[in-house]
Amino acid sequence: xxxxxxxxxxxxxxxxxxxxxxxxxxxxxxxxxxxxxxxxxxxxxxxxxxxxxxxxxxxxxxxxxxxxxxxxxxxxxxxxxxxxxxxxxxxxxxxxxxxxxxxxxxxxxxxxxxxxxxxxxxxxxxxxxxxxxxxxxxxxxx
Numbered sequence: 390x391x392x393x394x395x396x397x398x399x400x401x402x403x404x405x406x407x408x409x410x411x412x413x414x415x416x417x418x419x420x421x422x423x424x425x426x427x428x429x430x431x432x433x434x435x436x437x438x439x440x441x442x443x444x445x446x447x448x449x450x451x452x453x454x455x456x457x458x459x460x461x462x463x464x465x466x467x468x469x470x471x472x473x474x475x476x477x478x479x480x481x482x483x484x485x486x487x488x489x490x491x492x493x494x495x496x497x498x499x500x501x502x503x504x505x506x507x508x509x510x511x512x513x514x515x516x517x518x519x520x521x522x523x524x525x526x527x528x529x530x531x
Contacts, residue, residue: 420456420469420471420481421456423456423471423472423479424471424472424473425452425456425470425471425472426472426475426478428475428500429452429470429472429478429498429500429505430452430453430454431451431452431527431528432449432450432451432527432528433449433450433451433452433505433525433526433527433528434448434449434525434526434527434528435447435448435449435450435523435524435525436504436524436525436526437524438520438522438523438524441523443462443523444462446460447460447461447462448460449528450525452470456469456470456471457469457470458470458480461480461482461494463480463482463492463494464482464485465482465483465484465485465491465492466482466483466484466485467482467483468480468481468482468483469481476497476498476499476514477495477496477497477498477511478495478496478497478498478507479493479494479495479496480493480494480495480496481493482494496508496509497509497510497511497513497514498514499514503526503527503529504524504525504526504527505524505525505526505527506519506522506523506524506525507522507523507524507525508521508522508523
């Protein structure tokens with residue numbers, strides 16, 4: 390009798406643990422129907438800013454038609470992007486392990502000719518403070 394009670398208790402504990410793991414699983418939101426500014430698609434090269442140090446692997450950012458992007462110095466795994474209002478950029482970053490969660494980063498941007506300017510706040514973007522933006526230039530392929 391005690392053995393069956395112990396086995397039942399252990400099984401219940403194991404099932405509770407498994408249910409807890411499944412319930413905590415984070416999934417990426419469905420971004421396939423989100424807006425994406427087609428002007429962003431392509432590769433962009435960092436053109437410098439005296440107050441900002443960019444790691445070498447992040448000096449080129451790329452936005453792909455499928456909604457993925459590369460670059461950006463954010464911790465985590467694969468990155469997806471979407472936009473709102475042709476000036477608000479969201480970058481969804483998958484977590485890279487059990488302890489790191491998925492995260493969405495926000496940037497504000499303008500595109501002027503072949504230049505892309507990124508700001509961390511809407512106020513700076515609206516003020517047109519290009520000296521406080523991270524500036525990139527479109528990489529043209531021959």
